Amino acid sequence: MRRLFAFLAFFCAFGHPAGAAVFDARPFTLDNGMRVVAIENRRAPVVTHMVWYKTGSTDDPFGKSGVAHVLEHLMFKGTAAVPDGEFSKIVARNGGTENAFTSRDYTAYYQNIARDRLELVMFLESDRMRNLRFSEQSFAPELEVVKEERLMRTENSPAALLAERRDSLLWGEHPYARPVIGWKKELAALTMEDAERFYDAHYGPDNAVLVVAGDIDADELKPLAEKYYGAIPPNRAPVEKKPFPTSYPVTGKIEMHHPQVHLNSVQRVYAVPSYLSKDKRAAFAFAVLEEVLGAYHSGKLHRRFIDGTKTARYAGASYDGFAADRGVFSIALHAADGVSPAVLER
Known part of the structure; x- marks a missing residue:
């Protein structure tokens, strides 16, 4: 599974590597620009349904690090058709599991579920692609959740703190220098409007890849993809990708001492x-x-x-x-x- 996810991250974000032949990936493109990939595997009547957005922390506006990851959390906060908190409950009631993750270059959402429930999760995922509801009532507590996540995974982890400092030195002004979860002060200053602007700019079918792996082939998937995703118009506020700054060789050294660490x-x-x-x-x-x-x-x-x-x-x-x-x-x-x-x- 780890190998498959690594391949999919590369395939969805960057193109069609030679490894596609290993998994027999069959791609096609919808009229609205959304790329779709079917990976047939008939060993069990289950599927993994994924939507990969070609955006991550590298697209966080300057001074607003962490907004891509905060939006990932907000994507579970409901639409007019699916109330706040119901997304995960619906998937669970139908015997499925789901999650999401944000990286530097992409953000992905996935569900593992029985083949006969595929249309259900396709509806749920396509619905929140363009119909997400934003409110201070949902944003404020979720921002606190992310701040606590940073406290737990970074502030209380000597290894994570060292990694942040290392990346900052290694990458300099490059977007990779910023932590995906965001710098502490910038994360605390994020607003609902910041998240909504990021959503409008980067979430749309023409900036996403749909991948369905399991008990299905491309011929079966295409009409379903057109039904649930094909009607969504291309991104209404496209943002041109900025080129990465030129990387220059950096030589530096970091020494870190921490009272909780007794290992050299x-x-x-x-x-x-x-x-x-x-x-x-x-x-x-x-x-x-x-x-x-x-x-x-x-x-x-x-x-x-x-x-x-x-x-x-x-x-x-x-x-x-x-x-x-x-x-x-x-x-x-x-x-x-x-x-x-x-x-x-x-």
Whole structure:
């Protein structure tokens, strides 16, 4: 499932990679510009229904970081046809599960449900694509939920705080420097109007991809997609995507000490080509390098620092190439007892 979601994120946001053949993805486009992808899998009479919007935290206006993620929460707050809080209840009553997530480059909503309930979730999702209701009564408490989420996942997590500072240094003025959940002060200052403007600008069929995977094929899906999504007009307030600022090499060092952390660790992070970069060969090379260096037991880092010098209790490498701009390659080492970070840095 993780592999499928990674593929879908790349497919929906950026195009038609070679991996489409692995999942037998069958794409087509509606008259209003919405792309649709059918991924047939007849192993069980169930489907996963997803809508991926080609927008994320990189589109947060300057000084209003976090608004894309706040809107994700508000998408469950109801329409004229589906009252506040009923979306999730309806899906659950029909035996399904659902969720949503926001990233830097895309925002996605999905439901897992029986094949004979597919039209129900298609109605629910298409309805909130253009008919979401905004009110201070729903916005204010949901903003507090997101602020608490930041408190729990970021403010109370030394690793997350370090990641924020690392990304800020690595990316500089690039939108990737901003946390998806938003900076604390900017998040607190967001208004309902900010969320509504973001919704009007970025949520529409011509800026979205519908994916249905499971007990269905493209011929079966097309009339349903036209019925529920085809009648929605293209985005009424389109916003032109701004080009990413030029990335320049940055060399910096962050040292962080936290009273809750008693583990010494060292991490090196590099901005590198992604799968969308002109030099795609470099992207595939970094994917291979991730395995060469970071594979458990057999990777060069494990063999050197854990099996060899015994100076680390963990050694790994990671490559994230699924990005609209540049990707990230990182190496991480957790020091063994009594070993200082300086030893690992050498």
